[in-house]
Amino acid sequence: MAPALHEKGRDLGLSGLSGACPQPLSRPEARQAGLAALRARISRIESGGRVPGRRPVLPLGLAALDEALPGGGLPLGALHEIEGERAEWDDGVTLGFCLAILARLRRFSSNSGSIPPQNILWVSRWGDLYPPALVALGLDPGRFIMVRAKGEADLFWAMEEGLRCNRLAAVVGEVEGLDRLAGRRLQLAAEASGVTAFALHRRFRPRRRGRDASAALSRWRVTAAASSDIEDATFIGRPRWRLDLLRCRGAAPGSWQVEWDNAACGFSLAPALRDGSLAAQPRAKPTATATGAELIDFRQAV
Numbered sequence: 001m002a003p004a005l006h007e008k009g010r011d012l013g014l015s016g017l018s019g020a021c022p023q024p025l026s027r028p029e030a031r032q033a034g035l036a037a038l039r040a041r042i043s044r045i046e047s048g049g050r051v052p053g054r055r056p057v058l059p060l061g062l063a064a065l066d067e068a069l070p071g072g073g074l075p076l077g078a079l080h081e082i083e084g085e086r087a088e089w090d091d092g093v094t095l096g097f098c099l100a101i102l103a104r105l106r107r108f109s110s111n112s113g114s115i116p117p118q119n120i121l122w123v124s125r126w127g128d129l130y131p132p133a134l135v136a137l138g139l140d141p142g143r144f145i146m147v148r149a150k151g152e153a154d155l156f157w158a159m160e161e162g163l164r165c166n167r168l169a170a171v172v173g174e175v176e177g178l179d180r181l182a183g184r185r186l187q188l189a190a191e192a193s194g195v196t197a198f199a200l201h202r203r204f205r206p207r208r209r210g211r212d213a214s215a216a217l218s219r220w221r222v223t224a225a226a227s228s229d230i231e232d233a234t235f236i237g238r239p240r241w242r243l244d245l246l247r248c249r250g251a252a253p254g255s256w257q258v259e260w261d262n263a264a265c266g267f268s269l270a271p272a273l274r275d276g277s278l279a280a281q282p283r284a285k286p287t288a289t290a291t292g293a294e295l296i297d298f299r300q301a302v
Helices: 003-011 027-047 092-110 131-136 152-163 180-193
Strands: 079-084 120-124 144-148 170-175 196-201 218-225 240-248 254-261 266-269
Touching (some): 079 180, 092 131, 092 196, 092 218, 092 240, 152 180
Parallel strands (some): 079 196, 079 218
Antiparallel strands (some): 240 254, 254 266
16 A cells, blocks of 8 residues: 555544455355345345344233243234144134134233224135124124135235235134145235234144145144033033144144133133033922923033
């Protein structure tokens, strides 16, 4: 470096530079550096300012369940699969579990102090969602945007488009199957917008067939369990399910027997069922009617 240039560099605070100029990057190295910078920029845009690696979670209200999940609750801004156990066409348990999570999400968001998104996009090929069931769980049917798709391709398209809108609280799709490509697109869309997605399987898949690899963050199996016999209940007690966490990133598989409490809007561990519990209860006395028939309490007629 020339003396005059050396003196000028010292005046600019560059006295630590060596006299030799740095070697320019080769073309492959420059390309890799450019790609790394582009990926970092895309990641910042998609995260929307969120801290990387710190995904928001929804506490389910049951310590045994929350402690088993990464971050202390159900990860939000991700895709979750929910499937049933029974071989016949009966998806009421998967629907009930999903609605319970949505009710929990609504309660948790309302307590956060901010004004959370309220609308839920529900995509289905059958359009048979029962509004009174939503009311029973404390959900407003008027907040549900119902989309009836003609086929699986339309259903996945509607879910992905809904996930691009961060003004939705959640996106739910009633699917018959979820291949890896469709699951990957939904997972990426959920991560980009922060909207949580649920894929409800309405077709039973035998265990012996195994399962395809999934891009969803978690996969749950829900099985109906006998509800408790409450003294003041006129028909049945609180819903009970056996939850099997088949897979979840950052968590080990597990099983829980849970009970859902509508009033508290949370899960609790169901007490162990005892054999002969109905037989041990005192029989209700029959009530005579005007026609001479006898009325017996439904819970005792076994």
